[in-house]
Amino acid sequence: MITRLMAFALTxxxxxxxASSAVAVLEVRPARVAIDSEVDFVLRVHSVRAGTPxxxxxxRFPDEVAGVAIGAPPLGWSMRPVESEGRTVGVRYLGGxxxxxxxxxxLIKARTVxxxxxxxxxxxxxxxxxVVQFALxxxxxxxxxxxxxxxxxxxxxxxxxAPGVPSTPPAAREPADAPPPASEAPFQVVSDGDxxxxxxxxxxxxxxxxxxxxxFVAVLVLLRTESDSATERPV
Numbered sequence: 001m002i003t004r005l006m007a008f009a010l011t012x013x014x015x016x017x018x019a020s021s022a023v024a025v026l027e028v029r030p031a032r033v034a035i036d037s038e039v040d041f042v043l044r045v046h047s048v049r050a051g052t053p054x055x056x057x058x059x060r061f062p063d064e065v066a067g068v069a070i071g072a073p074p075l076g077w078s079m080r081p082v083e084s085e086g087r088t089v090g091v092r093y094l095g096g097x098x099x100x101x102x103x104x105x106x107l108i109k110a111r112t113v114x115x116x117x118x119x120x121x122x123x124x125x126x127x128x129x130x131v132v133q134f135a136l137x138x139x140x141x142x143x144x145x146x147x148x149x150x151x152x153x154x155x156x157x158x159x160x161x162a163p164g165v166p167s168t169p170p171a172a173r174e175p176a177d178a179p180p181p182a183s184e185a186p187f188q189v190v191s192d193g194d195x196x197x198x199x200x201x202x203x204x205x206x207x208x209x210x211x212x213x214x215x216f217v218a219v220l221v222l223l224r225t226e227s228d229s230a231t232e233r234p235v
């Protein structure tokens with residue numbers, strides 16, 4: 001009984017190790033792209049196997065991308081394109097090392113040609129001779145720590161509107177006699193409260209000055225008239 005329990009516990013521990021090593025080993029960024037576009041993809045490979053580093057990686061591209069151009073490998077790595085029927089369908093990186101618990105980014109450029117979910121798959125080669133495949137669809141489980149590949153969603157163009165249906169609703173029309181918007185109304189000069197009284201005083205003072213000037217002129221004319229009359233009167 002004890003032997004069976006120990007075997008069960010050991011199996012559970014190994015299953016946990018394999019399961020943890022199958023989590024997010026391969027990532028592809030960006031994960032959502034537009035159809036018929038040139039995209040710079042980052043292929044990120046994680047090294048998660050305990051006690052041994054990754055020393056080689058083989059990545060296969062999905063059929064939904066074409067015209068793949070492989071970027072220069074990172075320092076210390078070399079790369080070999082995988083060809084099939086005259087097109088590049090994958091790449092193999094070797095010569096470098098990805099230590100346990102770290103990752104390495106590799107770069108490619110490709111043109112998206114088919115909308116939908118595209119699956120990038122990988123084979124990971126460890127220094128201890130172990131090879132683990134990541135070629136399953138998301139949600140599937142495999143043996144020996146095998147896990148899912150990386151999914152990239154390729155989004156197609158928006159569907160065209162049905163015949164006779166405008167793509168955008170017409171703008172609302174305003175009545176012909178509608179007043180102009182507030183932003184288009186002419187500016188109105190509004191004086192402060194004190195400026196009205198000041199203007200009234202100024203006007204009143206000017207009026208008084210004109211009246212005084214008129215009275216002064218009238219007095220001068222009257223005095224001049226009396227002076228002329230006195231001169232002409234006989235002695």
